Amino acid sequence: MIIEKALIVDPIEGEFTGDIEFDKKIINVKKYDCTPKLLLMPGFVDTHTHGYMGIDCMTATDKDFNIWGNKVLSNGVTYLFPTTVSHSFEVLNNVTQNFSNATHSSLMGLHFEGPFLNKKKAGAQNKAYIQSFNDALPQLKNVKILSFAPELPNSKDLLEKLRKNNIVPSIGHSNANYKIFKEFFDLDVKRITHFPNALSTLHHREVGIVGGVFLHKPYVEIIADFVHSSPEFLKLVYQTLGAKKIILITDSISATGLGDGIYTLGNLLVKVKDNIARLEDGTLAGSTLKFIDGLKNFKKATNCSLKELSWVSSFNALKNLKIDTGRIKIGYDAKFVLLNQDLNIIDTVV
Amino acid sequence: MIIEKALIVDPIEGEFTGDIEFDKKIINVKKYDCTPKLLLMPGFVDTHTHGYMGIDCMTATDKDFNIWGNKVLSNGVTYLFPTTVSHSFEVLNNVTQNFSNATHSSLMGLHFEGPFLNKKKAGAQNKAYIQSFNDALPQLKNVKILSFAPELPNSKDLLEKLRKNNIVPSIGHSNANYKIFKEFFDLDVKRITHFPNALSTLHHREVGIVGGVFLHKPYVEIIADFVHSSPEFLKLVYQTLGAKKIILITDSISATGLGDGIYTLGNLLVKVKDNIARLEDGTLAGSTLKFIDGLKNFKKATNCSLKELSWVSSFNALKNLKIDTGRIKIGYDAKFVLLNQDLNIIDTVV
Numbered sequence: 001m002i003i004e005k006a007l008i009v010d011p012i013e014g015e016f017t018g019d020i021e022f023d024k025k026i027i028n029v030k031k032y033d034c035t036p037k038l039l040l041m042p043g044f045v046d047t048h049t050h051g052y053m054g055i056d057c058m059t060a061t062d063k064d065f066n067i068w069g070n071k072v073l074s075n076g077v078t079y080l081f082p083t084t085v086s087h088s089f090e091v092l093n094n095v096t097q098n099f100s101n102a103t104h105s106s107l108m109g110l111h112f113e114g115p116f117l118n119k120k121k122a123g124a125q126n127k128a129y130i131q132s133f134n135d136a137l138p139q140l141k142n143v144k145i146l147s148f149a150p151e152l153p154n155s156k157d158l159l160e161k162l163r164k165n166n167i168v169p170s171i172g173h174s175n176a177n178y179k180i181f182k183e184f185f186d187l188d189v190k191r192i193t194h195f196p197n198a199l200s201t202l203h204h205r206e207v208g209i210v211g212g213v214f215l216h217k218p219y220v221e222i223i224a225d226f227v228h229s230s231p232e233f234l235k236l237v238y239q240t241l242g243a244k245k246i247i248l249i250t251d252s253i254s255a256t257g258l259g260d261g262i263y264t265l266g267n268l269l270v271k272v273k274d275n276i277a278r279l280e281d282g283t284l285a286g287s288t289l290k291f292i293d294g295l296k297n298f299k300k301a302t303n304c305s306l307k308e309l310s311w312v313s314s315f316n317a318l319k320n321l322k323i324d325t326g327r328i329k330i331g332y333d334a335k336f337v338l339l340n341q342d343l344n345i346i347d348t349v350v
Numbered sequence: 351m352i353i354e355k356a357l358i359v360d361p362i363e364g365e366f367t368g369d370i371e372f373d374k375k376i377i378n379v380k381k382y383d384c385t386p387k388l389l390l391m392p393g394f395v396d397t398h399t400h401g402y403m404g405i406d407c408m409t410a411t412d413k414d415f416n417i418w419g420n421k422v423l424s425n426g427v428t429y430l431f432p433t434t435v436s437h438s439f440e441v442l443n444n445v446t447q448n449f450s451n452a453t454h455s456s457l458m459g460l461h462f463e464g465p466f467l468n469k470k471k472a473g474a475q476n477k478a479y480i481q482s483f484n485d486a487l488p489q490l491k492n493v494k495i496l497s498f499a500p501e502l503p504n505s506k507d508l509l510e511k512l513r514k515n516n517i518v519p520s521i522g523h524s525n526a527n528y529k530i531f532k533e534f535f536d537l538d539v540k541r542i543t544h545f546p547n548a549l550s551t552l553h554h555r556e557v558g559i560v561g562g563v564f565l566h567k568p569y570v571e572i573i574a575d576f577v578h579s580s581p582e583f584l585k586l587v588y589q590t591l592g593a594k595k596i597i598l599i600t601d602s603i604s605a606t607g608l609g610d611g612i613y614t615l616g617n618l619l620v621k622v623k624d625n626i627a628r629l630e631d632g633t634l635a636g637s638t639l640k641f642i643d644g645l646k647n648f649k650k651a652t653n654c655s656l657k658e659l660s661w662v663s664s665f666n667a668l669k670n671l672k673i674d675t676g677r678i679k680i681g682y683d684a685k686f687v688l689l690n691q692d693l694n695i696i697d698t699v700v
Contacts, residue, residue, distance in 0.1 A: 201551075204546045204547065205577075205580050211586055214586055233555070233557050
């Protein structure tokens with residue numbers, strides 16, 4: 001297959017015009033001056049998503065995971081990391097089992113959001129299942145990311161176990177003060193879950209995780225739905241951390257794509273109104289964001305370049321997980337998104 | 351007079367070694383390589399200070415102002431801007447009158463902190479005197495800076511009057527949201543009073559003045575006493591805004607230099623314990639900081655260069671007020687500070 005006269009965006013080489021030839025891999029990249037007909041970017045990576053169009057990570061069968069992987073292609077996502085919420089080890093083990101039986105090429109691994117979180121920053125996580133680490137872990141097969149609160153007891157033991165299993169630790173649902181944040185940052189914990197939501201805030205006498213992030217610049221997951229944070233906050237993150245540290249995520253729940261109504265997240269009731277998902281007490285409960293819309297929002301808030309957009313939507317997430325893909329270059333997987341100049345998706349190639 | 355073998359710090363030319371010759375003005379600057387015996391920096395500027403060693407701006411006589419100017423020389427301050435708190439126009443007019451009769455060469459002008467402030471962010475300002483601008487103003491002779499809350503009614507009219515009187519407007523004791531901050535920033539209001547104290551905080555859905563400051567980088571007054579904000583916060587401000595935008599102030603009250611005890615600020619009771627000044631309800635009520643100690647703290651928190659230290663302690667404040675002085679250069683006023691390598695003051699020359 002050949003795609004001709006595209007504005008190609010590679011995260012390393014930047015923007016250029018030309019053709020690409022591919023089958024499963026990219027066979028040839030031909031650079032030349034032309035007026036491009038469409039935009040070609042590496043496939044998007046969603047490392048934090050709880051569900052989509054009626055499918056919920058916690059109850060999904062292997063077939064559901066395959067359907068999920070297929071459906072989000074229309075949003076440009078070619079690398080998918082279904083994400084759990086805090087639950088019993090038994091239920092989490094079921095998720096791992098079902099995920100491991102699924103086969104869709106977009107399914108890259110699981111993100112365990114919890115259960116070792118801080119109840120004070122529970123957000124829409126079910127407090128009944130939030131716990132401290134106590135030597136036992138659920139099955140970790142295919143788990144690639146685990147969000148945890150470092151201020152809990154035994155967090156360093158947990159960290160050691162994650163390292164042994166090649167799982168990327170991410171600070172989330174945490175009330176850690178700056179000192180604890182810095183201690184774990186120095187232990188190479190350099191990823192933050194849905195920054196700055198459910199994290200200790202910036203105060204001028206205790207700068208918390210938000211201040212720590214602005215000072216030391218780890219990778220941060222960002223939900224660019226303009227609900228979890230304002231356009232100005234996104235701009236501030238972009239300006240302070242730079243585009244190389246931002247990982248766009250959706251944090252989408254099963255209600256995404258289905259319109260307003262009553263849904264569940266784990267076993268908590270979620271009401272979606274005007275596309276905003278909340279628990280009964282008003283707490284935000286994930287999003288109904290489609291990846292491509294988060295991308296458009298981020299571009300709108302920051303006016304970043306297309307190269308930077310390829311970082312925040314794809315390259316940074318892969319780099320953080322040490323996965324060497326997501327390039328538009330000979331020999332790499334042919335996973336990419338074709339868009340028009342308004343960033344509407346024309347096609348997703350996998 | 352000649353000072354030989356000094357490490358000279360000029361805010362524009364940076365660090366160099368050599369001699370300077372001066373009487374009232376700097377007559378000659380001789381640059382050459384040598385092992386310096388002491389450090390020579392431009393005289394410090396304190397644009398926000400309510401009192402010192404028993405003298406209170408609100409009740410000071412002309413003689414008191416002269417004594418004040420003289421006493422702070424030992425802290426390196428050669429440019430002094432005594433600062434009022436919110437009070438009746440009658441009392442403010444008395445302050446202006448007494449200040450105008452004072453003659454000490456360090457007395458550069460007054461800073462009116464209020465009374466057009468937001469009661470919700472009163473801090474240690476007396477709410478009984480806080481008011482909205484309503485066309486009337488106290489006498490403005492020698493007033494160089496006025497702190498106000500832009501979200502109050504008629505703030506644009508106030509701003510116009512300040513401009514006509516060549517008074518620098520500074521946003522202070524304000525609960526303005528980002529939109530209002532930005533509106534006034536675009537009207538060239540680019541100074542913030544004792545950032546980030548008594549200002550609207552950073553929230554991810556409403557970034558407030560703190561977020562606006564991080565995004566747009568106006569001048570900010572900073573009290574580097576490690577009480578009004580932590581070392582990490584100072585580092586964050588330094589990293590985000592850069593040393594060219596920071597104006598060190600003391601915000602010192604009359605208790606400064608007198609030890610713990612009971613004092614007043616305006617006509618509110620202030621208790622000083624462990625050098626921290628608070629109202630009875632625990633609200634911070636200015637500081638007991640000496641300028642040189644703020645300088646040392648800032649250096650400790652940020653590890654900035656000596657050139658940058660000359661900006662935050664002197665040059666930025668003068669530039670913001672459009673006063674062309676504070677250089678170590680032929681023809682400029684001979685106002686400078688001699689320090690040892692531990693930043694202890696050896697002498698202040700005026």
